[in-house]
Amino acid sequence: MSERSLVTLEDVAQAAGVSPATVSRVLNNTAAVRADMRERVLAAATSLAYTPNSHAQALARATSQVVGVICHDIGDPYFAGIIRGVMRMASEHDLHVTLGSTFGDQEREIAYVGMMRGQRARAILLIGSGFEDAAWQEAMGRELDRYVATGGRVTAVSRHRGLHVDAVLPQxxxxxxxxxxxxxxxxxxxxxxxxxxxxxxxxxxxxxxxxxxxxxxxxxxxxxxxxxxxxxxxxxxxxxxxxxxxxxxxxxxxxxxxxxxxxxxxxxxxxxxxxxxxxxxxxxxxxxxxxxxxxxxxxxxxPLEEVGRRAMAMALRRGTTTRNRVERVQGRVVLRASTAPPPPSGRP
Amino acid sequence: MSERSLVTLEDVAQAAGVSPATVSRVLNNTAAVRADMRERVLAAATSLAYTPNSHAQALARATSQVVGVICHDIGDPYFAGIIRGVMRMASEHDLHVTLGSTFGDQEREIAYVGMMRGQRARAILLIGSGFEDAAWQEAMGRELDRYVATGGRVTAVSRHRGLHVDAVLPQxxxxxxxxxxxxxxxxxxxxxxxxxxxxxxxxxxxxxxxxxxxxxxxxxxxxxxxxxxxxxxxxxxxxxxxxxxxxxxxxxxxxxxxxxxxxxxxxxxxxxxxxxxxxxxxxxxxxxxxxxxxxxxxxxxxPLEEVGRRAMAMALRRGTTTRNRVERVQGRVVLRASTAPPPPSGRP
DNA sequence: ACGCGCACGGAAAGCGCTTACTGATCATGA
DNA sequence: TCATGATCAGTAAGCGCTTTCCGTGCGCGT
The missing domain is CATH 3.40.50.2300 (Response regulator)
Structure with missing residues (x-):
């Protein structure tokens, strides 16, 4: 934003005739506040259409609502399906999903992790195959380790060799x-x-x-x-x-x-x-x-959507051990009309 | 994040033996800094794997890199295609895309706008049809107006009756x-x-x-x-x-x-x-x-991807007048084999 | 040789929140 | 009745950055 004039906590406090601390307490109900003040604060907040600045919150609380989701190509129905599940779960926990679409560019994938680290994302979901590429594994591993070292959580969908992360593994x-x-x-x-x-x-x-x-x-x-x-x-x-x-x-x-x-x-x-x-x-x-x-x-x-949900759920659930968690998801063979016994003559 | 231990600007400054201000100036090259200090700072930053906290930046700069994208269902190839274009454009301008998938829930759509307002998103992209529903138009309009009033930009893809926003309009x-x-x-x-x-x-x-x-x-x-x-x-x-x-x-x-x-x-x-x-x-x-x-x-x-790119581009480009901008996108009739002259007998 | 302007680095004041910590106020038990 | 806690509101210190404002040290002109 550029134009000032954004309603702040302070404004609400003044309007309600209380201290900023009280407003914060009411809005997050993080402590007991006398009923009448609570009312005043709530009234002031709604009448001013106050929306807390999530950056300020993130800074003060040292934690954010952001989760990062990185996929190869959001246009691919496979990823779209998984992300659908992720979005469902995310909106239930009201998290802010930041999306990254790498278009197959390994560098960009790593850059996205850095960016999400900058956003202090709670978790990063790596959707989609890893690469059989030692250099990438090394670089990506380093970037993720930094992230994890500062308390981040990473969950991958699909196997990512060389990365020590939790994973939902389609079999x-x-x-x-x-x-x-x-x-x-x-x-x-x-x-x-x-x-x-x-x-x-x-x-x-x-x-x-x-x-x-x-x-x-x-x-x-x-x-x-x-x-x-x-x-x-x-x-x-x-x-x-x-x-x-x-x-x-x-x-x-x-x-x-x-x-x-x-x-x-x-x-x-x-x-x-x-x-x-x-x-x-x-x-x-x-x-x-x-x-x-x-x-x-x-x-x-x-079950694409299910895979997405589970990945998100796993990322949210704090791991109990240092061991990486793994959930396997079985595929189910579905026979349809594109297959039939071979022609009697053998191949055409 | 919870565990402290995150590398901060301050840490880099100490490591480089300069003031935080200098580090900031070097990293954003926002002012002239003598070559040797610049080197020292850069070296310190890379060796500490420093990543600026984007929340702090957003707060201090009073502007963020976030753009919000709201669609009905990310699993639908129509939206996925458009968002693909959005992502392409976004990554060229290194913006952070926050995704919202409403699953057809009007309330959630409005809630997403509020959330993005909280994130001080630079722009919000409304992908997908509006509703022929006066109550919704009213509520959504109010929410968007608030956002716009504080300097936000809104671009819609598809017609949104009752909303005064810029738009890319598939014809x-x-x-x-x-x-x-x-x-x-x-x-x-x-x-x-x-x-x-x-x-x-x-x-x-x-x-x-x-x-x-x-x-x-x-x-x-x-x-x-x-x-x-x-x-x-x-x-x-x-x-x-x-x-x-x-x-x-x-x-x-x-x-x-x-x-x-x-x-x-x-x-x-x-x-x-x-x-x-x-x-x-x-x-x-x-x-x-x-x-x-x-x-x-x-x-x-x-041209779905193109529509996405243009919507993003329009949101980035500051409007010159107060009039809402509109770009029309023509569809092209593509005749394929699912159509043919009617059967001679008339209908079956 | 002296004063002036310029280039550059540092100090410090925020940005909008949260959260100890402090201090009243009031009810209770001895 | 008075000390003793609870309760609850306010004060203020940050969170990690940016940016204005100063101050220093240098080169230059005369």
Whole structure:
């Protein structure tokens, strides 16, 4: 603000004919105040439309209502879903959520932590995959340690290697493994994976899990049947195109995220391949709308909003030990029409 | 924060052997400081990992880096898309974005404004439709006026009746009118609308626009062919189901948002109706993914991210006059495969 | 050689709150 | 009746910064 004229505690005190201390006590009811004064103060406050300056409060109380939430891309339904849950929980505890969207920029992620440290945020929520990158882990770890050292709390959603933080962990690995198993049960023997950037822990975990599941059935993934793409629709499209270029041998495809799966579906269609008649397709996350694709997408459902709520709740709950807390969230394989037994002829 | 031990300006000053004032001057380079001192200060600051307390800064400077963003539901791709643009712009100007998600609760919306006033936010962005509700307009107007009176800036995205604020206005009405025209040109004569809650200005505008477009061709919308539903996927589903129950006479449906259209599509399909063979379907917004539906959705494309950027930019730019500024954003009709000429037999 | 102005650093007064601490006032028990 | 606590309101000292106002020390002109 620039123009003065903001109503202050002092103003309220004068209007009510009491001391600032009394006003503060009434407004926060932090001590007994005689009924008549209390009334006067309340009346003055409402008539002046007084709103406490939260910066001043933060300064005086040495604690703020701010919590920071950092995600890769608020435009991605996966993050949007989780943050939805965070917002629900936050508004129940009336916290001020400061949002950071990194757009995949690691530096910016670290910068956001610094900024939130500056805001004396009560907690920071790291939503989304960490990076498989030692330098980043080091730098981010340092920044977070500073924050934690001054009493901050950090909760991550997804695995963040190298960071010692509390976490809500979607079980990417076991979820992908179960998905693989389900596909094997459907009769598939030849698979391909449209994976995310190898630098993202989540991508690595899902790929590893899918391999696990196949391994249990004695099936291996041929290296040329694993293609990396960006963690979004177009990344899926590009990866699928590349896969087709290499020669598609699989009867079942696993896209590391639903968003990628959408792109994969489009690519397959453009190449005249039918899902699931020619090839089955699976995703991961169960973001809204994939049930409305044609065909509806088989995927591993993660309770996104719930994940957000739990992360927020965990950050609010003071840890009892110094050990990092961990909550695991299971994914649930949801079979829809994008998967079917392989065509009798084998692959197209 | 609770544990003291936070590095303060004072600490840096001592470490550098200078006065706090000098440190402040160096860090904000707000005045000339001799090179050697500057070095010492900078060195001390980095070695202590100093981060200024933004609350203290806000207090001392009587201005903060916070901007507030209020939307209905961060989980909705429409809002997520706009906010994506907002975040981009914000991070370029390194502002701290405080997010509010009202979940359609009008009271909470007003409460958020109060909270942001408390944070002395530089600007508040109201993303999403206003309400056709005099009481709300009154209450919200009062709250915003207070905010503006103390130097705050408010920019709305979408029309907010009764509020005197700057705005970025997606041209809902003309967009819907053009869409209607395009459908008429395709040969349709019988229409139905799955509209949003009548309490939302955006819903009202889109419906009115569609009527405008039809009127130009001398076509009227039968009252029983307009059904209201919630502004989301399930609202569309429910509205379409109701429409079918009433007896579907239209050959072309207009859903007030893409999200609703997705639900409509599902409902039609469940009732054995094919799009576009039996009935054409159109939406509004062009959120990601609707181009990947089967059939891809005809809709009015709004540049969501751009809208977000412009709203943020407008809020940052100080207005020159007292008149409220307005920027209009045109939608663009995008014809996709969900629309086709009506079946020769008329409606199914 | 002297006085003047300029460049730069420090002291100190806030910004708007919270919260010991102090001091009245009043009711109680001996 | 008077000391003894409770109760409750006010005073004032910060919280961590910014910024105005001064004062110092230097270079310069004459």
């Amino acid at each position: 990417n690995r076991t979820g992908a493994a179960e998905l693989a198993r389900a596909m094997v049960e459907l009769g598939h023997r030849e698979f391909a994976v449209l994976s995310g950037p190898a630098t993202l822990t989540t991508a690595a975990d899902r790929l590893a899990g899918f391999r696990d599941g196949l391994a249990r059935a004695g099936i291996e993934l041929r290296p040329d049947q694993v293609v990396e793409g960006a963690f979004n629709r177009d990344g899926g499209y590009a990866a699928a195109t590349e896969l087709i270029r290499r020669g598609l041998r699989a009867t079942c495809l696993f896209a590391a995220t639903d968003l990628m799966a959408v792109g994969v579906l489009a690519a397959l269609r453009n190449h005249g391949l039918s899902v699931p008649d020619d090839v089955s397709l699976t995703g991961f996350d169960d973001i809204p709308l994939v049930q409305d694709l044609t065909p509806p997408l088989t995927t591993v459902a993660l | 809902n009405r003309t967009g819907a009118a053009e869409l209607a025209r395009a459908m008429v040109e395709l040969g349709h004569r019988e229409f139905a609308v799955l509209s949003g809650p009548a309490t939302l200005t955006t819903a009202a505008d889109r419906l009115a626009g569609f009527r405008d477009g039809l009127a130009r061709a001398g076509i009227e919308l039968r009252p029983d062919q307009v059904v209201e539903g919630a502004f989301n996927r399930d609202g569309g589903y429910a509205a379409a189901t109701e429409l079918i129950r009433r007896g579907l006479r239209a050959t072309c449906l207009f859903a007030a948002t893409d999200l609703m259209a997705v639900g409509v599509l599902a409902a039609l399909r469940n009732h054995g109706l094919s799009v576009p063979d039996d009935v054409s379907l159109t939406g509004f917004d062009d959120i990601p993914l609707v181009q990947d539906l089967t059939p891809p959705l005809t809709t009015v494309a709004l």
